[in-house]
Amino acid sequence: MIRLFKHHVSVGSVMVLTADTVLLLGVVPLAVAMQGGGSGLMGALPPAVLFASLMLALNGSLGLYRRESGASFGGHFGRVLLAVAIGMPAAYMLFSVTPQGFEARSALGYAVVFTLCGLILLRQIMFWASTAGMGAKRVLIVGTGEEAAGVERALATLGYPSLAIVGFYPTGHDQDARAVAADRILPDALPLSEIVAGLGVREVIVAVREQRGGVLPLRELIDCRIGGVPVTDLAGVYERVRGEVPIESLKASWLIYGQGFVQGGTRAFVKRTFDVVVSAVMLILTLPVMLATALAIRLESPGPVIYRQERVGLGGRRFTCLKFRSMCTDAEHDGVARWAIHADPRVTRVGRFIRKVRIDELPQLFNVLRGEMSFVGPRPERPSFVNELKETIPFYDVRHSVKPGVTGWAQVRYSYGASVEDARKKLQFDLYYVKNHSLFLDLLILVETVRVVLFREGAH
16 A cells, blocks of 8 residues: 555556556557558647546546455456447547547457456456465464454455465463454564564554553564564554544544644645535536426425425534435424434435436535535434434544545445444544545545446445
8 A cells, every 4th residue: 555645556457557547548549550641640639638538537537446345357357348339429429629639539349349358457457466375475464363254354355465364473361352363463472572573464463452550572572673673553453444444443643643634725726726626516516406306306296396404514513414305394393303224214216316307416516515514424313313323422523623525535445334333433434534634535526426326336
């Protein structure tokens, strides 16, 4: 993993993105040459850059650069086909209005073949490398309890290059709560530093929640650190690997002394400018969709088209959040706020569809223009839920240090939340965003949001 603009990015994702960029930049010149075009390299350069930018944006929107290993090669193959199927007609239209685009348009048949074969071949190579464990970084986990097992599960989701666990080093205080395979526990007769050197370990992960009372071999961990082997705690490894901050291992000192949580004037100006520009463009582009949605809601059931609901925003201040109405008008006739549930009977037929494709959130673009929300940020909750969650979840108020968003890191990383436990899980992603938010991460979330909408991930 490398840190890019405060966000942790997989080395494998950077490698694939770089390889795709080189490949796609060469597709159009090669296709024109095969077609027998005479414009030369310089003449093919503008359409080549345009084509590469289009395909990279599509690939990113379809999740082809995600760092997790959840998708199989077959899943990647299907998404490559979809990207090419969408990209080629779009490229044809763009080349029709682009200077020097005539030859590129004429050679689009060759471009289809080169793009499809190249993208699939690159992913096959990465799939082979990941399966064979090539380039895997050897790590040792200190601890054998549930925290260590959780780290093992988290590392198993990584794509290429992976982190290979050489074993678990017991602390001497967790024999009764061991949650990892016994044959993977290393003998504690040898000092930790000797085991690290002998097994070629390149990183030590401390997966022990309670670290007081002499639980950890501090002297040996210091020796590892001085010897050039990084030592990472639970919060650090989850932040880096999963893009979240585990609440269970979170301490107030981490919030006080840790890096991040920058809320400077420059960042506020950039974010506000980004919000205004993106929300204005989105309003123009989605105006026909919003008009059609309003008509469908009005025709299906009586009641207002826009649903107004009080939510908690920046600094705990309340504001009126706008949404397209997706439930019947008497959904909360007794005035008691309720979590949404799967297959909620209160949801109308139109409401079910607009929730699936997130159209119900579009009126919140007006909240963004008014400055009550940001385009990207933690999703705002209702005051009654916030009061409940603050009592049960530590550090819940930290998410209110930034403006709530129409979309957010938790929305693209976790499924739809409909309980206190879901709120706890989503807070871990919200804390990561609050700590590391930047224009780069906002753009990444927008790209991920397209994937979530297209494949209906997380919709309820």
